[in-house]
Amino acid sequence: MIGLRRKVEYFRRYRHILSVLFKYGFGHVVEKLNVEYYIESGKKILKIKSKEGKEQKLKGAERLKLAFEELGPTFIKFGQILSTRPDLIPMDYIEQLKELQDKIEPIEFGEIEEILNLNYGEDYKKVFKKVEKEVLGSASIGQVHKALLNDGTEVVIKVKKPDTDHIVELDISILYNIAVIIEKKIPELAYYNPVKLVNEFSKSIKKEMDFTLEGKNNDIIRMNFKKFKNFKVPKIYWDYTNEDILVMEFVKGKKLYDVLDGNLENGEFLAKLGANIFLKQILEDGFFHADPHPGNIFLVGKDTIVFIDYGMVGTLDEEAQENMAEILEGIVLKDIVKILNAFKNFDTLPDDLNERALKSEMRELLEKYYNTSLKNINIGKLIYEMSNIVIKYKIYVPADFFLMGKTLMTIDGIGRALYPDFDMIEVAKPFVKKLLIRKLSPERVGKKMLKSIKNYDNFFEGFPINMGVLFEKLKKDKIGIEIKSKDVKEFNATIDKTINKLSTSIIIAAIIIGSSMLIQSRTGFSIHGYSILGISGFVIAGFFGMVLVIDTFKS
Template sequence: MLTVFRIHRNIRFLKRYRSILTVLIKYGFGHFVDQLNLTGYLELGRKIFSIGSPDKKVIFLTPAERLRLAMEELGTTFIKLGQLLSTRPDLIPQTFADEFRKLQDHVPAVPFDQIRKQLREEIGGEISEAFQEFDEYPIAAASIAQVYRGRLKTGEEVAVKVRRPNIQQTVETDVEILLGIAQLVRHHFPDWEIYDPIGIVKNFRRTIRREMDFTKEAFTIDRFAANFCEDETVYVPKIFWDLTGETVLTMEFIHGVKVSSLPELKARGYDLKVIAQNGANAILKQVLQHGFFHGDPHPGNVFVLEGNTICLLDYGMIGRIDENLKQHLADLLNAVMKRDVERLVAVLRDSGELQDETNLRELHKDLTEFVDDYYGLPLKELNTGKLLYDFAAILNRFRINFPSDLMLLAKALVTVEGIGRQLDPEFNMVEMLSPLITKLIRERMSPASLSKEFANLAQSYGGMIKRLPWDIKELINRLNQDKFRIDLRHQGFEKLIMDLDKASNRISFSLLTAALVIGSSLIMQTNKGPLLFGFPVLGIIGYSFAAFLGLWLAVAILRSGRL
């Protein structure tokens, strides 16, 4: 039974692998497929049928546009990956990040018969037993889940989020393939190792698995509710745990106005300036107090309730800011405000992200220009999210890693600042942020904080000193037992070796073809043996075989795109 499962899994894997390669080649990324030797892993399949050629319609599009279209065609996993990468301009060029922000995962709804089966399995009974009313037409349909409106037996109106059937299997297959491609990228492009392609895919796997497990989202919502339980300006929906599980999330239905619906907000008499302040305060509290923030506060996820209260929806994407990241963020913003480039470099050095080969002189020059660009701006014109993006772009040029949660925060801040300025043209995020940053820096320099940091350092160094004799003893024992070894590995030679193999094979074919032509020509001169049309049959066979080998070699060279 296990063997049959593995065979089925491998067949599914190969089919999906082929469809991914076909789409990449269709959108003009055949050179990338060739550089990674991806088709080499499907050699048998390639001999059976071709995986296609580039679509002529896309040749006039930019690489970023072509890759976005390819991701949209490949479906859920790749759309989600593109959306994640759109928040990482420190890893990809800005043009690609901008293009990936256009990715949408709105798809046709799954028929309710399939949803009904999944809903029954999760709630452990018939829908009519748990709900007084249940609308079979979804109010929203995305690539991972669909949302329905219902009413409980107790009369409470709820929103029911149901995961699409079989979506987990598709995503897991895609992620496994992406991990394989990431490993090939690391082997064939050693210069890209600083961007940690395998780490990016693993982080993406963790993110999308979390997004598909609705119990985790429910726990997140409850945590937000606890964090804001004493804040009347923020409302968090209630979770109905008896009707919530891994594939179904049942929560309070929110009757409110989308924050982007300005005419309706005005018609209801809401104070737009207060709404902007409440929204900004909610995000800043999440980041600088709770260290746990909503990663996707776009206008569709932000509702306004009575009393100018903010209500956030869709908690599938969240970010975390620990104490170290908080301090780095505070130091970064403080250094920009004070025009302190040396402090910026010190922040990077303290974070351990500077590489040995980093050109500090050029980095200092770029950071000076960066600070100058922002130093003269009035506070109300300073966009905190864009500032973080621009800073990340500099780090990208010098191949310096930037924490992924800070990039997610940058995206959230850009969104919130955009919403705030739509609501109130005089909205000033920096003015609200400055006292919180000052408070963070003061807390770090307080006697209590310094003594705690000193105690942690003393404990760390004490542990290191305590282990030192044992480490020395272990080293000496290994030396005495000839178990001490140094592992060396080469990087970047795989492609060279593969190209040399191809070249030697082609030379061998060429020599064989030339030998057949020469041998057949000599046989033709003898006029001995069986004749066909007056020519020796052996010579004709030799010429035919040589023509076949020569044609095969020419086709192989043309298909590789390298004449």
């Protein structure tokens, strides 16, 4: 019986989705899907609505936004994710979809009480002295209320709405089915890999539905900023938090939304503070709040900023951070080669890369910005547009890099609203300088060397097996190879030279790593705080390195 009910529900929802797509002028896509069993009601709606409404006269991007809004929570979230992916959809669609607001009518307080009782036993009042009926916020997944713990502590509780897991699971299964059909039947859309996109979205929204993960994200950023002044992250009350309910400290402040138009006396200070907070998250910590709209930012007193809602976060590894620093430096220096090299570091270049065309397109974009002052450049938007050009040439850029671009774009916009002369690039310069120094530090060089040594180790470890496989294939295919004695001697000599150079390189790398450790340990005899042995190691490594380079050029 449950299986039958689920099928009926599935078909009904599928029909509704297709009907809405018809209504907003995407019938040509639906018809290509060739799912006649679900389309019947959709065609009827199309005939009625097309006569009545003006929906189909709007641009495609506007129509898609309206369709997602009508289809509800899952599709609103899907649209928000798409708005961070210029590698998948055009910029006019991104501009529309990023306006999607996850604001849903609140459910009755009685339903909230049922969920509280379900999670805390028969009577939730054993935990909370009071839960206010007034709704502080209502989104697709959760609803927020103010409450008092039994010890009198003011808290905020975020409660997952009933049936959310079921509704999202149903919509994702339908989206997955549509994605599979698109890959099979619509080649021009299959290029965007819709199945992979739906799988990524599924992982993302399921993370947001687990409130313990949001709490952990909150605590990571709280720990990263424990010594930072004028920025606060709310405390999570873990004794009362689970997958369905998040209990956190109540923030006594004003939403940034409410003060943006207030001509704040310290607008410049707040703009720079907000930028410093996010640049630290992105370029130092590599773990950042990815949804910093003004509704998620509070002003406490005159000089303290508080962020809430850590459901969506992004991550950047050390290499991505350093690439970002190179890009920012390239923008300041107007160095297109430096910018392109940083993007190329993300991926192996395609064989058919048209580098001249890529440079030309990038130069054309940057010239638009170079005719104005650096402070007038929205750095997030520029990075977004540069990334969009790079992916056209099949150079992969990580999804979180786009998320970072969107985040910087938002922070830049908020900064300018607080202080019209706000200059994000000026605020970013110290972070960029620090990253570029880190890139050349003995510790970072040592790590890279160690990684190279491991790669060499893996290569030599697998070399006998790989050679055995190769000779086995040669034997089976009966491929004959004639080698003369002279050739063998020359070949052996070349191999000997190569192995000698490789051995020398490994020894040099080992000396550099050891010297780096000695310098960092600051033990034994030293000059200005640097180990004499460590410095000697670098000198020896430098000498052998020069010999190796000269020998390589000679050969």
